[in-house]
Amino acid sequence: MAVVDHVTSGEIQTNGKFERQPNRFVTPFGEGGGELPVESGRYRLLWAPVCPWANRAIIVRQLMGLEEVISVGTLDPIRPDVPWSDWAFTLDEGEKDPVLGIHLLSEAYRKADPDYHGRFTVPAVVDLQTGEVVNNDYFNLTIYFETAWRKYHKKNAPDLYPVHLREEIDELSDFLFHNVNNGVYKAGFATSQEAYSAAFNLVFDAFDVLEERLSGRRFLFGDYITEADVRLYVTLARFDAAYYNGFRVNRKMLKDYPNLWGYARDLYAESAFGGNTHFDAIKKHYHLCCLKTNPNNILPLGPDLSIWNIPAGREGLSRDPAHKYLIEEQ
Numbered sequence: 001m002a003v004v005d006h007v008t009s010g011e012i013q014t015n016g017k018f019e020r021q022p023n024r025f026v027t028p029f030g031e032g033g034g035e036l037p038v039e040s041g042r043y044r045l046l047w048a049p050v051c052p053w054a055n056r057a058i059i060v061r062q063l064m065g066l067e068e069v070i071s072v073g074t075l076d077p078i079r080p081d082v083p084w085s086d087w088a089f090t091l092d093e094g095e096k097d098p099v100l101g102i103h104l105l106s107e108a109y110r111k112a113d114p115d116y117h118g119r120f121t122v123p124a125v126v127d128l129q130t131g132e133v134v135n136n137d138y139f140n141l142t143i144y145f146e147t148a149w150r151k152y153h154k155k156n157a158p159d160l161y162p163v164h165l166r167e168e169i170d171e172l173s174d175f176l177f178h179n180v181n182n183g184v185y186k187a188g189f190a191t192s193q194e195a196y197s198a199a200f201n202l203v204f205d206a207f208d209v210l211e212e213r214l215s216g217r218r219f220l221f222g223d224y225i226t227e228a229d230v231r232l233y234v235t236l237a238r239f240d241a242a243y244y245n246g247f248r249v250n251r252k253m254l255k256d257y258p259n260l261w262g263y264a265r266d267l268y269a270e271s272a273f274g275g276n277t278h279f280d281a282i283k284k285h286y287h288l289c290c291l292k293t294n295p296n297n298i299l300p301l302g303p304d305l306s307i308w309n310i311p312a313g314r315e316g317l318s319r320d321p322a323h324k325y326l327i328e329e330q
Contacts, residue, residue: 024109024113024116024118024136025112025124025133025134025135025136025137026135026136026137026140027134027135028135028137028140028144028148029135029144029148029149030144030148031148035148036127036134036135038148038149038151038152040068040069040152041069041071041128042127042128042129043070043071043125043126043127043128043134044070044071044072044073044097044099044100044125044126044128045057045058045061045070045071045072045073045123045124045125046072046073046074046075046087046097046105046108046122046123046124046125046126047072047073047074047075047122047123048074048075048076048077048087048122048281048285049074049077049276049277049278049281049282050077050278050281050282050284050285050286051121051122051123052181052234052235052237052238053121053122053123053138053181053234054122054123054138055234055237055276055277056123056138056141056142056230056231056234057123057138057141057142057145058072058123058276059142059230059233059234059272059273059276060142060145060146060160060227060230061145062271062272062275062276063157063158063160063272064145064146064149064152064153064154064157064158065152065153065154065155065157066145066149066152066153069149069152070125070149071099073089073092073097073098073099073100073126074089074091074092075087075088075089075091075105075122076088076089076090076091077278077281077282077284077285077289078090078284078285078288078289079285079289080104082104084106084120085119085120086104086105086106086120087104087105087120087122088103088104088105089102089103089104089105090103099128100126100128100131102131104120105120105122105124106120108124108126108131108132108133109124109133111130111131111132111133112130112132112133112134121136121138122136123136123138123141124136125141139177142160142227142230142231143161143227146159146160146161146227147161158224158225160225160226160227160230161226161227162226165221165226168221169221169226169227169228172220172228173227173228173231175206176206176228176231176232176235177231178202179202179203179205179206180203180206180207180210180232180235181231181232181234181235183199183202183203183206184199184203184235184238184239184243184247184249185247186198186199186202187199187200187203187247187248187249188243188246188247188248188249196248200248200249200251203249204249204251204252207252207257207260210232210259210260211257211258211259211260212259214259214260214262214263215259216317217317218263218266218314218315218317218318219263220232222318223318223319223320224320225267229267233264233267233268233273236254236260236263236264237264237268237273237277237279237282238282238286239253239254240253240254240255240303241279241282241283241286241303241305242282242283242285242286242287243286245300246286246287253303255307262312262313262314263312263314264308265308265309265310265311265312266312266314268308269311269312274308279305283299283300284299287299287300
């Protein structure tokens with residue numbers, strides 16, 4: 001099994017800090033000129049269950065009821081044996097995506113841009129009319145699903161990005177990205193003690209802030225789940241199983257934070273969250289092909305994942321305990 005770099009040379013700075021590559025395909029979805037047309041059945045969302053950025057898109061796709069509107073292709077958690085960072089459709093018959101007919105994710109990227117030299121990342125949205133990647137903007141993709149794709153939402157779909165909270169959600173999402181979502185990767189991919197230590201402290205300082213924030217409210221903005229909760233959840237779901245030991249963010253485990261741990265289980269109990277959280281795939285990816293510190297490919301047996309099914313008991317923090325979403329008639 002090949003172990004390839006999960007970062008490009010340009011992503012590691014001279015001081016040892018990891019700085020994530022920019023997204024290449026960022027044209028937004030919408031009805032305006034130059035935007036990607038919003039059409040049912042036109043696109044295929046490619047994801048790997050191990051990837052937190054892709055996991056966000058799959059969760060929101062289900063919450064919005066877009067399952068019959070945007071199809072999905074699933075990539076193997078184990079990287080293919082090629083000398084670059086790629087993903088493969090080895091879970092499908094013939095080891096090809098049944099719709100696109102490709103074996104490697106990079107094929108759809110290079111069809112869109114033969115000169116593309118970055119990492120081949122998920123989520124990636126492919127236009128079925130051309131077979132080309134048209135959007136890999138993980139930071140905004142879920143917001144497009146929540147707004148630009150509104151005409152295809154199921155009846156009573158949750159409003160994860162309510163207008164009156166957008167500025168606050170964006171501010172918190174930026175904090176989450178730099179300190180938590182990408183913070184664990186800054187620690188995991190750091191190549192100097194100084195860069196690692198700074199990232200380590202970013203993560204746990206942020207956890208302290210979030211632990212306090214969740215002490216008196218059920219979700220990040222109160223009674224209802226928002227876009228920000230989706231963003232935080234995917235990192236929390238991977239923390240104890242992968243990041244804690246694999247990325248050396250080991251001051252505390254998630255389960256050592258009463259509010260964050262209860263909050264994560266509260267979300268996990270919802271099918272769109274728990275049903276799209278694949279712990280076996282997460283463990284295989286991070287421990288068998290992501291970490292060069294595991295040359296013998298030994299898959300850890302722990303942690304005990306059954307504890308995710310313990311009821312969170314956070315309903316009492318909500319003024320509307322019977323509803324987890326802000327429901328709007330469509």
